[in-house]
Amino acid sequence: xxxxxxxxxxxxxxxxxxxxxxxxxxxxxxxxxxxxxxxxxxxxxxxxxxxxxxxxxxxxxxxxxxxxxxxxxxxxxxxxxxxxxxxxxxxxxxxxxxxxxxxxxxxxxxxxxxxxxx
Numbered sequence: 001x002x003x004x005x006x007x008x009x010x011x012x013x014x015x016x017x018x019x020x021x022x023x024x025x026x027x028x029x030x031x032x033x034x035x036x037x038x039x040x041x042x043x044x045x046x047x048x049x050x051x052x053x054x055x056x057x058x059x060x061x062x063x064x065x066x067x068x069x070x071x072x073x074x075x076x077x078x079x080x081x082x083x084x085x086x087x088x089x090x091x092x093x094x095x096x097x098x099x100x101x102x103x104x105x106x107x108x109x110x111x112x113x114x115x116x117x118x
Contacts, residue, residue, distance in 0.1 A: 001069060001077075008065035009077060015058035017084040021092055022051035028093070076115040083109055 001009065026047035033041050042048050066074045083105050089095040097105075 001073075005065060005068040008061055008068065011061045012058055012065055012078065013081055013084050015054045015061060016081045017088050019051045019054035019058060020081075020085045021088045022047045022054060024089070024093060026051060073115060077112050079108060080112040 026042045026045045029041065029045055029047070062078070069077075086095075086097065086101065086105060090097050
């Protein structure tokens with residue numbers, strides 16, 4: 001990949017991961033509410049708007065990235081977002097990483113490396 005494609009790819013990882021983590025934070029703020037009241041509460045929370053903003057930026061960054069690389073390559077290297085989101089979930093939400101998940105993350109990272117820079 002070219003340097004600009006690599007920068008755009010990194011930006012998509014950052015904004016996609018931020019969006020996923022922000023949505024998770026918004027969804028877990030007040031677990032006692034349900035139905036429409038829960039949605040009202042989430043819509044007033046800053047995290048839902050950070051997530052939406054991140055996804056808007058990530059959408060345009062992804063389009064720019066795809067304009068520079070073949071679709072088959074772009075989609076494959078884009079799957080590294082799974083790794084970033086899983087690590088973010090562990091760090092910020094104390095989610096458990098089983099040995100099977102760590103193995104899967106490692107294989108995904110190796111595959112992205114082989115596809116992206118082979």
